[in-house]
Amino acid sequence: MKKRYTTCMATILCCILYSSLLGNNATISNPQYNKQTRSLTFDIGWNNGFRVSTEWFDYIHLVIKVKNSNENTWNPAPAFTATAISLQTPNSSNGGFTGVWHSPGFTSGTDGGRMIIQFTSGTFINPSFKIMAIEMVYADHEDLGYTYNFGDGITRNRLHDGSDEGLPFSWAPPYPDIVVGDQSGELGSTFNIPLPFAMSNIHKSMMKYEITQGMYVDFLNCLTRPQQDTRTETDLSIGVSEVTEIYVMSARTFPSLDNGIRCASTIPSSGRITFFCDGNNNGIGNETDDGLDRACNYLGSEDTKAILDWLHLMPMLQVEYELWSRGGGQVVPGEYAWGSTAYHVIDVNGWNQEGTSSEVHNDLGTPGAHVSTNFSAKRVGAFAGATTTREQSGASFYGIMDLSGSLSESIYSLLTTNGASLPNPQDLGDGIIGIHGNHNQSSWNNTILMATGKMLSYGSGNPISLLNNVIETERSSSQGARGVR
Numbered sequence: 001m002k003k004r005y006t007t008c009m010a011t012i013l014c015c016i017l018y019s020s021l022l023g024n025n026a027t028i029s030n031p032q033y034n035k036q037t038r039s040l041t042f043d044i045g046w047n048n049g050f051r052v053s054t055e056w057f058d059y060i061h062l063v064i065k066v067k068n069s070n071e072n073t074w075n076p077a078p079a080f081t082a083t084a085i086s087l088q089t090p091n092s093s094n095g096g097f098t099g100v101w102h103s104p105g106f107t108s109g110t111d112g113g114r115m116i117i118q119f120t121s122g123t124f125i126n127p128s129f130k131i132m133a134i135e136m137v138y139a140d141h142e143d144l145g146y147t148y149n150f151g152d153g154i155t156r157n158r159l160h161d162g163s164d165e166g167l168p169f170s171w172a173p174p175y176p177d178i179v180v181g182d183q184s185g186e187l188g189s190t191f192n193i194p195l196p197f198a199m200s201n202i203h204k205s206m207m208k209y210e211i212t213q214g215m216y217v218d219f220l221n222c223l224t225r226p227q228q229d230t231r232t233e234t235d236l237s238i239g240v241s242e243v244t245e246i247y248v249m250s251a252r253t254f255p256s257l258d259n260g261i262r263c264a265s266t267i268p269s270s271g272r273i274t275f276f277c278d279g280n281n282n283g284i285g286n287e288t289d290d291g292l293d294r295a296c297n298y299l300g301s302e303d304t305k306a307i308l309d310w311l312h313l314m315p316m317l318q319v320e321y322e323l324w325s326r327g328g329g330q331v332v333p334g335e336y337a338w339g340s341t342a343y344h345v346i347d348v349n350g351w352n353q354e355g356t357s358s359e360v361h362n363d364l365g366t367p368g369a370h371v372s373t374n375f376s377a378k379r380v381g382a383f384a385g386a387t388t389t390r391e392q393s394g395a396s397f398y399g400i401m402d403l404s405g406s407l408s409e410s411i412y413s414l415l416t417t418n419g420a421s422l423p424n425p426q427d428l429g430d431g432i433i434g435i436h437g438n439h440n441q442s443s444w445n446n447t448i449l450m451a452t453g454k455m456l457s458y459g460s461g462n463p464i465s466l467l468n469n470v471i472e473t474e475r476s477s478s479q480g481a482r483g484v485r
């Protein structure tokens with residue numbers, strides 16, 4: 001009976017969660033800093049908010065960086081108290097970031113308000129601020145009380161119940177720690193998985209969308225020159241002042257596979273470079289059709305770790321990928337993140353309003369429509385329309401967009417560990433990366449990142465239960481990033 005109830009509930013939620021006119025439009029505007037009161041105020045808003053309950057809603061992960069006029073580096077903002085008009089926040093933050101939530105009466109649609117950040121520590125000298133808003137989904141998997149299944153019974157390398165390879169491993173309240181073994185109720189897998197794994201290790205927040213090109217530009221523009229050189233493919237080391245491969249993520253002279261992140265052809269020979277998006281390749285940066293809301297491809301796994309460290313997030317684990325995809329839904333053998341095996345290869349020429357925040361495809365509304373991973377990088381959440389269902393919009397059970405399709409997801413795979421420890425789920429990024437541009441979280445190097453969630457244009461894809469073994473260490477045109485915390 002319980003299962004019927006949860007499935008029914010998910011169906012009812014479809015119209016609330018999975019429809020949206022635009023997929024990605026958190027905005028920050030009218031920022032003001034008052035030197036006397038040391039307070040930073042600004043408007044914040046987003047269009048596709050939803051709040052199902054206190055256990056399940058979307059929110060804004062707000063990251064604040066500061067640079068004093070006598071410094072060359074952008075650093076996490078010092079400790080502050082946060083208040084908001086028409087929204088909710090935690091009262092205090094140790095610095096760097098805070099969450100912004102809907103008010104309790106909110107259900108869905110556009111939301112926003114004015115934020116007041118009151119700094120309580122640190123010293124400022126003519127400070128500059130960068131404020132970044134990242135849309136996240138919060139789900140308290142334990143309190144929601146669903147039964148979570150791992151493995152779909154048919155996909156190769158899947159997880160399964162210890163007693164039977166054809167049976168999903170079922171994790172039900174009170175969610176005992178997962179133990180690997182060959183008995184019923186234990187987690188069975190062909191591979192040596194370093195578990196037990198506790199519910200407390202599953203993160204409760206995940207980015208609703210993949211990292212966009214606009215976000216990656218913001219990141220690059222806050223780095224020092226050596227860090228910028230590390231996090232791009234083109235040689236931008238100190239001493240370089242003439243650049244031919246201006247599209248810096250692919251080291252090309254043109255926006256390869258729609259990655260429009262570039263610099264000018266003449267840059268300072270030392271010091272910080274200012275990057276911009278020029279997806280339409282006309283030499284003018286950050287126009288409305290320059291692709292700032294497109295998923296950021298050409299991210300290698302070290303780029304992913306670095307930006308997620310800097311954003312106070314971390315990469316997800318394999319089990320989190322499957323859990324956030326299927327959620328409390330029934331197991332569908334061979335399913336993708338939208339809960340079915342529906343698969344639709346779109347016409348590459350069917351895009352409209354290309355590069356804009358309204359980039360949309362003629363096949364919008366077709367079940368299983370998606371951006372094939374080997375095509376290019378398009379707007380995140382591009383298949384969520386005003387009336388689309390979960391299956392049409394490419395949303396996961398919890399409303400995470402493009403977990404299948406668009407760019408591949410970088411995850412900590414269980415396969416590669418072979419007994420090595422997984423990263424510590426509490427070892428979240430602290431907003432600071434190393435002087436050479438690499439992440440510096442102590443537990444993150446134990447295992448490498450792998451790509452999952454691929455959907456190929458020739459009609460095959462990675463079901464969510466596939467334990468992938470595709471290691472991508474180089475920057476690849478199909479690889480993107482998404483964080484959890």
Ligand SMILES: [Ca+2]
Pocket residue numbers: 277278279280281282283284285286287290
């Ligand atoms: Ca342009």
Ligand SMILES: [Ca+2]
Pocket residue numbers: 210402403404405406407408409453
């Ligand atoms: Ca994806």
Ligand SMILES: [Ca+2]
Pocket residue numbers: 309310429430431432433434439440441
């Ligand atoms: Ca760090």
